[in-house]
Amino acid sequence: MANFNLSLQIEDVNVLSDAVRTWCRHNHATPTEQSMQLLCSAAVDLYNQGHRTREELVTLLITRFDSPDSLKVNAPSSTSHH
Secondary structure (H helix, E strand, O other): OOOOOOOOOOOHHHHHHHHHHHHHHOOOOOHHHHHHHHHHHHHHHHHHHHOOHHHHHHHHHHHHHHHHHHHHOOOOOOOOOO
């Protein structure tokens, strides 16, 4: 789970939330509590890794989660080991 930085500025929060909303629009996904928790956590992790622009975050979220199905708890991911 993400380590939420409480010192984020409103501009940073806006970039993060816009990236998550853009991912939903791109994937024609209806937000659920579970999907939003996962996407927001991933967005904060990426932000903390130095990806600070909306464009970077959106691209990385779309790459990491290529469809709404990829957000399901038991969905295979690129980090799965076979």
